[in-house]
Amino acid sequence: MTHRIVVLGGGTGGTMVANRLRRRYGEDEATIAVVDRDDRHVYQPGLVFLPFGLTDSDEIVRPRQRQLRGGIDFHQSEVEHVDIEEDEVVLEDGTTLQYDVLVVATGVVLQPEETEGLTGPGWNERMFTFYDIAGAEQLARALDSFDGGRVVVNLVDMPIKCPVAPLEFAFLADAYFSERHLRDKVELTYVTPLDGAFTKPVASERLAGLLSDKRIELVTEFAAGEVDGERGRLVSWDEREVPFDLLVTVPLHGGAAYVGRSEGLGDDLGFVPTNQRTLQSLAKANIFAIGDATNIPTSKAGSVAHFEGEVLEDNVARFLEDRELSTAYDGHANCFIETGFGKALLIDFNYEQEPVPGHFPTAIGLPLLKESRLNHLGKLMFQWLYWHVLLPGRDIPGISAEMPESGKRSQPEPV
Numbered sequence: 001m002t003h004r005i006v007v008l009g010g011g012t013g014g015t016m017v018a019n020r021l022r023r024r025y026g027e028d029e030a031t032i033a034v035v036d037r038d039d040r041h042v043y044q045p046g047l048v049f050l051p052f053g054l055t056d057s058d059e060i061v062r063p064r065q066r067q068l069r070g071g072i073d074f075h076q077s078e079v080e081h082v083d084i085e086e087d088e089v090v091l092e093d094g095t096t097l098q099y100d101v102l103v104v105a106t107g108v109v110l111q112p113e114e115t116e117g118l119t120g121p122g123w124n125e126r127m128f129t130f131y132d133i134a135g136a137e138q139l140a141r142a143l144d145s146f147d148g149g150r151v152v153v154n155l156v157d158m159p160i161k162c163p164v165a166p167l168e169f170a171f172l173a174d175a176y177f178s179e180r181h182l183r184d185k186v187e188l189t190y191v192t193p194l195d196g197a198f199t200k201p202v203a204s205e206r207l208a209g210l211l212s213d214k215r216i217e218l219v220t221e222f223a224a225g226e227v228d229g230e231r232g233r234l235v236s237w238d239e240r241e242v243p244f245d246l247l248v249t250v251p252l253h254g255g256a257a258y259v260g261r262s263e264g265l266g267d268d269l270g271f272v273p274t275n276q277r278t279l280q281s282l283a284k285a286n287i288f289a290i291g292d293a294t295n296i297p298t299s300k301a302g303s304v305a306h307f308e309g310e311v312l313e314d315n316v317a318r319f320l321e322d323r324e325l326s327t328a329y330d331g332h333a334n335c336f337i338e339t340g341f342g343k344a345l346l347i348d349f350n351y352e353q354e355p356v357p358g359h360f361p362t363a364i365g366l367p368l369l370k371e372s373r374l375n376h377l378g379k380l381m382f383q384w385l386y387w388h389v390l391l392p393g394r395d396i397p398g399i400s401a402e403m404p405e406s407g408k409r410s411q412p413e414p415v
């Protein structure tokens with residue numbers, strides 16, 4: 001019998017999983033279809049560099065279909081809905097795809113319109129997001145002509161993709177204005193709804209220290225409720241105000257809209273309730289989910305999709321063979337944090353282990369939670385690995401879904 005596997009979303013997680021499954025199964029054993037609305041695959045970590053002219057769109061966008069192995073059917077269309085009772089996906093172009101296994105990998109949608117005033121007067125003139133290509137390009141032009149004033153970086157609420165990306169933006173802005181000899185004319189402020197610079201205590205303390213070293217003011221527990229683009233004011237629900245000349249926002253995130261139209265598939269925010277160890281959805285046994293589309297309590301990050309992909313591939317095979325699923329996904333996440341001036345930090349953690357100092361992946365390796373040039377080079381090299389190793393569904397020797405423990409210092413040294 002030929003298995004029918006349908007993957008919704010041809011981004012980081014969907015492409016990786018489709019390619020891994022294509023390697024595992026011959027074409028007579030399984031048909032694999034991938035659905036995506038467009039044919040532009042964006043290397044999203046590059047969006048942090050784009051506003052500062054450190055990369056450009058040509059370097060970080062590639063044709064989506066070309067990242068898929070031969071023998072994978074690519075459907076370019078919006079997903080209209082999934083009928084989980086009938087095991088079928090209906091596409092906006094009228095196609096119906098029936099499946100034995102469905103993998104949901106449609107990521108998140110940005111919802112700037114959900115914050116009052118954010119997409120009103122001033123949107124893409126003095127208020128920007130770098131979380132998509134169009135926004136990052138517009139912000140690059142605005143930064144180019146900015147010659148001083150108050151720059152505010154704000155994340156409206158969690159969850160967001162890559163929770164360290166707004167911090168990276170703030171650090172790179174410090175370096176950018178310094179290199180343009182404008183730093184003394186720019187007040188940089190980082191405004192977050194969290195009670196510190198980051199979600200995890202040890203990393204949060206380190207990152208708050210770096211913000212302070214770089215003269216970036218940290219405003220915490222600020223739940224942004226409104227943006228007044230005419231007056232240049234970010235206003236919280238408890239009526240605190242932060243003034244800005246240029247606002248860089250990370251808007252609210254939700255799940256893909258079709259999830260809400262697919263009865264029984266998602267939660268109120270459009271994310272797919274998913275078993276955090278097996279990656280099987282709670283909606284139905286033949287539906288799995290990966291990456292930003294899930295509701296699991298780890299970071300929404302490409303590294304997470306990569307580690308999940310290994311377990312998910314195995315579990316799709318186990319499901320099709322009627323075997324018990326593996327519970328191997330431990331929440332492993334790994335992120336380089338660019339800090340400007342050619343340096344970066346690295347954090348590595350899972351559901352139980354918060355980011356701590358030490359080295360990765362073993363006692364000899366990249367320094368954890370410490371600025372270094374080596375980590376910056378690692379971040380730059382990662383783009384090559386992304387296109388040539390991760391997306392094609394290959395393994396990186398020595399780095400796997402299971403978080404390595406040997407290089408970590410369980411007792412963090414004092415900051």
Ligand SMILES: Cc1cc2nc3c(=O)[nH]c(=O)nc-3n(C[C@H](O)[C@H](O)[C@H](O)COP(=O)(O)OP(=O)(O)OC[C@H]3O[C@@H](n4cnc5c(N)ncnc54)[C@H](O)[C@@H]3O)c2cc1C
Nearest residue numbers: 009011012013037044045079106107162291292301302303
């Ligand atoms: C600025 C920025 C910096 C980042 N930096 C890092 C980093 O340094 N390290 C890291 O690990 N991660 C980073 N990330 C996060 C990382 O890019 C994402 O977590 C990762 O891409 C998630 O993969 P995914 O497959 O879940 O979603 P995506 O890669 O976003 O793919 C989802 C796909 O689904 C498609 N889709 C959605 N809805 C529909 C629909 N209705 N019909 C058809 N197609 C649809 C979309 O077109 C898209 O191609 C960053 C993200 C951003 C925005």
